Amino acid sequence: MSRELGTAQPKYLRIAAELRAILERGDYGPGDRLPGENTLAADFGVASLTMRQALALLRSEGLVGSRKGSGWYVEAFRPIRRHGIPRVARAQWGSGKTIWSADDDRAPDVDQVNVAEGETPPQHIAAVLELAEGEAVCIRSRRYVVEGRPVMLAASYLPQALVADTAITEANPGPGGIYARLADLGHAPVRFREEIRVRVPSAEEATRLSLPADRSVIKVARTAFDGEGRAVEINEMTMDSAAYVLDYEFGA
Amino acid sequence: MSRELGTAQPKYLRIAAELRAILERGDYGPGDRLPGENTLAADFGVASLTMRQALALLRSEGLVGSRKGSGWYVEAFRPIRRHGIPRVARAQWGSGKTIWSADDDRAPDVDQVNVAEGETPPQHIAAVLELAEGEAVCIRSRRYVVEGRPVMLAASYLPQALVADTAITEANPGPGGIYARLADLGHAPVRFREEIRVRVPSAEEATRLSLPADRSVIKVARTAFDGEGRAVEINEMTMDSAAYVLDYEFGA
DNA sequence: CAGTGGTCTAGACCACCAA
DNA sequence: TGGTGGTCTAGACCACTGC
Numbered sequence: 161m162s163r164e165l166g167t168a169q170p171k172y173l174r175i176a177a178e179l180r181a182i183l184e185r186g187d188y189g190p191g192d193r194l195p196g197e198n199t200l201a202a203d204f205g206v207a208s209l210t211m212r213q214a215l216a217l218l219r220s221e222g223l224v225g226s227r228k229g230s231g232w233y234v235e236a237f238r239p240i241r242r243h244g245i246p247r248v249a250r251a252q253w254g255s256g257k258t259i260w261s262a263d264d265d266r267a268p269d270v271d272q273v274n275v276a277e278g279e280t281p282p283q284h285i286a287a288v289l290e291l292a293e294g295e296a297v298c299i300r301s302r303r304y305v306v307e308g309r310p311v312m313l314a315a316s317y318l319p320q321a322l323v324a325d326t327a328i329t330e331a332n333p334g335p336g337g338i339y340a341r342l343a344d345l346g347h348a349p350v351r352f353r354e355e356i357r358v359r360v361p362s363a364e365e366a367t368r369l370s371l372p373a374d375r376s377v378i379k380v381a382r383t384a385f386d387g388e389g390r391a392v393e394i395n396e397m398t399m400d401s402a403a404y405v406l407d408y409e410f411g412a
Numbered sequence: 413m414s415r416e417l418g419t420a421q422p423k424y425l426r427i428a429a430e431l432r433a434i435l436e437r438g439d440y441g442p443g444d445r446l447p448g449e450n451t452l453a454a455d456f457g458v459a460s461l462t463m464r465q466a467l468a469l470l471r472s473e474g475l476v477g478s479r480k481g482s483g484w485y486v487e488a489f490r491p492i493r494r495h496g497i498p499r500v501a502r503a504q505w506g507s508g509k510t511i512w513s514a515d516d517d518r519a520p521d522v523d524q525v526n527v528a529e530g531e532t533p534p535q536h537i538a539a540v541l542e543l544a545e546g547e548a549v550c551i552r553s554r555r556y557v558v559e560g561r562p563v564m565l566a567a568s569y570l571p572q573a574l575v576a577d578t579a580i581t582e583a584n585p586g587p588g589g590i591y592a593r594l595a596d597l598g599h600a601p602v603r604f605r606e607e608i609r610v611r612v613p614s615a616e617e618a619t620r621l622s623l624p625a626d627r628s629v630i631k632v633a634r635t636a637f638d639g640e641g642r643a644v645e646i647n648e649m650t651m652d653s654a655a656y657v658l659d660y661e662f663g664a
Numbered sequence: 665c666a667g668t669g670g671t672c673t674a675g676a677c678c679a680c681c682a683a
Numbered sequence: 684t685g686g687t688g689g690t691c692t693a694g695a696c697c698a699c700t701g702c
Binding site: 169173177217220221239244245284285287288290348349350351352353354355356357358359360363373374376378381383391394396401402404405406407408409410411412 | 421425429469472473491496497509510511512600601602603604605606607608609610611612615625626628630653654656657658659660661662663664
Binding site: 172213 | 671672679682
């Protein structure tokens with residue numbers, strides 16, 4: 161028995177576990193509306209705030225979502241698999257495919273595209289790009305939306321001096337994306353590092369991704385190095401942690 | 413101005429942001445005790461439950477920790493950098509510059525070591541290991557503790573038929589670990605896949621890792637394939653999401 | 665023992681949604 | 684307009700810490 165009789169769990173955790181079991185058993189289908197929190201609170205015999213605590217926990221896991229003035233709903237979204245290491249990376253650069261569409265996941269819509277030139281970079285970006293004091297960057301930012309749900313924000317930082325007056329500063333950088341353009345400039349990326357951490361979203365990130373404040377996000381910082389070992393681009397991605405499975409495949 | 417006058421944020425978020433700024437400014441050093449939540453609530457002019465909401469948010473980020481009956485403390489732990497792709501497998505790539513600071517793999521203490529033979533595997537494990545109906549696995553589980561703080565749980569699943577009566581079923585599998593023993597058996601791992609997702613810890617995981625219920629965990633499932641493409645081991649890791657930076661480096 | 669964090673309650677007000 | 688989730692309050696009881 162793994163019932164843990166001695167260490168009685170608090171009510172909100174027991175209710176959360178019970179709700180989780182009910183949802184995984186399939187009593188409610190994806191997208192279905194749950195009873196209101198007052199109804200549920202009465203059913204479970206607890207105060208509504210306690211009920212909210214349990215529901216909020218399930219929401220932070222991505223199992224349910226809430227709409228103000230409307231109700232609680234079973235989350236219907238299927239996670240996206242992102243392949244961090246493209247299978248045949250280099251061959252795809254000239255082929256018109258972007259890094260993203262090389263992944264085996266659903267094609268996203270891209271919106272909130274913005275290119276800003278001559279920006280002052282954050283300190284940790286400037287350090288990795290080895291910029292001189294006061295040197296500027298070009299920032300390409302965008303949002304990815306899958307099946308109507310915003311799932312990722314991304315911001316690419318490139319040295320302004322490197323990309324000025326090239327297609328990289330255009331909203332559409334042309335076939336092969338910015339890596340193909342960097343190759344045109346003699347700075348083809350040959351090596352990448354992806355650093356991953358989990359954070360609480362900033363207020364702006366929570367808004368743009370329509371996330372509850374207690375949902376965590378996955379931060380992936382991808383640094384591209386050219387043949388001389390110079391960092392030529394940093395792509396900082398911010399993903400809804402409930403929407404993604406990251407995937408890395410490599411040899412021994 | 414990015415003050416967001418129109419969309420007034422709730423008090424607990426504004427207070428959390430203010431506290432975050434105070435902590436990052438360094439008013440309190442690592443390990444320092446903060447004023448009690450009642451004192452803080454009075455200072456900020458809110459009810460203590462509202463104050464708790466703000467503190468709990470910072471705790472879920474790993475910025476502060478609480479000890480029942482004692483107080484709130486500034487978290488002193490420096491994140492660990494885990495290299496998903498072993499150094500030996502990487503060429504002599506220079507440039508140590510990284511986006512986020514974290515210490516490289518401090519040597520952990522390993523405790524709660526357990527080897528269980530003849531176990532029935534979870535369904536998703538059996539599927540990847542391509543086990544026949546009813547076929548058993550050997551489960552090697554352990555906990556990693558760094559500087560007195562439990563940071564990761566790991567459980568390796570191997571086909572029982574493959575490892576029976578080998579050193580792999582011993583608590584100490586000998587020099588080179590279980591991969592060397594798999595090589596001895598003619599099943600040296602030559603390819604790996606790591607799948608990463610973020611979850612809320614189970615009650616058992618929260619207990620074994622001493623995590624607050626609202627702290628998320630990083631799940632890494634590492635599958636090892638031998639030369640014939642057979643999955644010979646799955647290592648399911650569960651990490652405190654505030655304790656780790658994952659790092660993958662690879663060529664184009 | 666006093667003080668602390670953890671849980672829980674009852675009730676209030678607001679913004680938002682749907683009929 | 685009534686119901687819903689989101690926020691906030693005041694206060695209670697408990698378990699634990701540390702003197």
